[in-house]
Structure formats: C-alpha cells, structure tokens
Amino acid sequence: MKRLMSIMMVLLSVSLCAQSVFEFKTKEIEPVTLMATYSMRYTEDSLNTDFLPQEDMLxxxxxxxxxxxxxxxxxxxNSLKKITTDIAYKEWLMNPDLRPPVTRFTYRIIKANDQGKITFYGRVMPDFFTYDEPREIFKWTLCSDxxxxxxxxxxxxxxxxxGRTWIAWFSTALPYPDGPYKFSGLPGLIVKLNDTQNHYTFEMLS
Incomplete structure (x- = not known):
C-alpha cells in the first residue's frame, strides 16, 4: 500500500547556533511543501560490513x-527553541522524556536552487561551522530498469x-528533482539511493 507523503506547511529553517541555549535561534527560509523521511544505513567500520547502524533522515x-x-x-x-528559562532548561536536561534520541549527525545541508550553491552547517565540539560550495551538477545515466x-x-x-558509483531509484510521480544528502538533478524525487559497495543506503519511508 502506498505510503502517503507528508505535505506540511511548516517553515524551512536553519539554526543559527550560539554558546547559550537561550540564544539558540533559527532563520526562516521559506515554507516547506514536502517532507520526506529516509532510513539511512551506513558502514561504520569497513572491516565489519555486517554491522550497519541506522538513523532516520529528513x-x-x-x-x-x-x-x-x-x-x-x-x-x-525544535525542542531547544521552546526553552526560555533556566528552570525549563534544567528540566529538559534531567527529564529524558523531554529530549529526542541522541544523533551522531548534527549537520544540515541547504541546497539553494536559485543561487546554485550548497550551504553546509556542521559542528565539531564545541564549535559550529558553516561553508558554501557550488551545487554539484550530477551526470546521471538513466537506465530502463x-x-x-x-x-x-x-x-x-x-x-x-x-569517488563512488551511486545507484538511485527515482519516481516521476513525485515531481521534485531532489534527494538525500547532496544528490539532485533527476526528473523526480530519489526514493532509494546507495553506493555500489553498499556502504551507504538511503530509502524513503514516508
């Protein structure tokens, strides 16, 4: 049964990170017209390819x-944005029910189609960093499969x-030339993506 895509009028935002949790702010970019969730599996240790950690990506x-x-x-x-007092922050720290699961991936990749660039937001504890790079023009070979x-x-x-060969499965039923990570440029949303060594696999869940 086809899983429906989440079509939500929420705001696409980028966190503008600061030292204090109370200075944690976001910059609103534009309304979101489509939200896709992917399951990402990746090889953490090249000597142990049977162990594939999993994390959901958005x-x-x-x-x-x-x-x-x-x-x-x-x-x-989003949970940090709701904290406005010391008491609320302490409660957030002490109560695991208020905090989302820990992630190992604190980067955000912003693809700006109208500017032809990608902005990468990352973190190397305790500092945050950002840089721009030209948007990749992928040379896709379409197959009949x-x-x-x-x-x-x-x-x-x-x-x-x-340095890898990637296989993508895209659907023109979802007319968005976008996909996981930095990938884009196909005539439909990338539903599944993996490198030929299966070190990284992204598959759309919803």
Whole structure:
C-alpha cells in the first residue's frame, strides 16, 4: 500500500547556533511543501560490513530551497527553541522524556536552487561551522530498469560522486528533482539511493 507523503506547511529553517541555549535561534527560509523521511544505513567500520547502524533522515523541500538533516536533530532543534528559562532548561536536561534520541549527525545541508550553491552547517565540539560550495551538477545515466518502492514506480539511474558509483531509484510521480544528502538533478524525487559497495543506503519511508 502506498505510503502517503507528508505535505506540511511548516517553515524551512536553519539554526543559527550560539554558546547559550537561550540564544539558540533559527532563520526562516521559506515554507516547506514536502517532507520526506529516509532510513539511512551506513558502514561504520569497513572491516565489519555486517554491522550497519541506522538513523532516520529528513528532507524538507521548499520552492527554491531544500534542507537535509537527521530527523532526531530536527526534533532536537525544535525542542531547544521552546526553552526560555533556566528552570525549563534544567528540566529538559534531567527529564529524558523531554529530549529526542541522541544523533551522531548534527549537520544540515541547504541546497539553494536559485543561487546554485550548497550551504553546509556542521559542528565539531564545541564549535559550529558553516561553508558554501557550488551545487554539484550530477551526470546521471538513466537506465530502463524499473521497480516499485513503497507503492511508487521508480526508474534506475547511475552517477559518480565522491569517488563512488551511486545507484538511485527515482519516481516521476513525485515531481521534485531532489534527494538525500547532496544528490539532485533527476526528473523526480530519489526514493532509494546507495553506493555500489553498499556502504551507504538511503530509502524513503514516508
């Protein structure tokens, strides 16, 4: 049964990080028209390829901009935004029910279609950093292979990036030329993506 995509009018935002939790702010970019959740599996140790940690990732797509980040980090950012007092902060620290699960991925990737660039927001404890880079123009090879993933008819495509060969399955039923991480440029949303060594796999959940 086809899983419905979450169409939500929320605000695409980027956290502007500061030392104090009470100075934690966000910059609103534009309304989100589509929210896609992906399951990411990755090889943590190249000598132990049987162990594949998993984490849910989130792709927020707006008219001209998209944001890719950990779903748990998205929850973390939103929980911090609600804290306005010392008492609330202490309660947040002491009560695990108020905090989202810990994530190992505190980066956000902002793809600005209208500016032809990607902005990377990251953190190396205790500092935050950001940098811009030109948006990658992927050279996709479209294949004739098709499969159904979560109820969506998907077509196969291949490309090279970061020293790896990647296989993507995209669906024109979802007319968004976007996908996980820095990937984009296909005539439909990337529903599944993996490198040929299966060190990284992204598969859309909803």
């Amino acid at each position: 792709l927020l797509i707006g008219k001209n901009t998209s944001c890719f980040m950990s779903y748990n980090y998205y929850l973390f950012v 098709t499969i159904s993933i979560n109820g969506y008819l998907c077509q196969k495509a291949k490309t090279k990036f970061g």
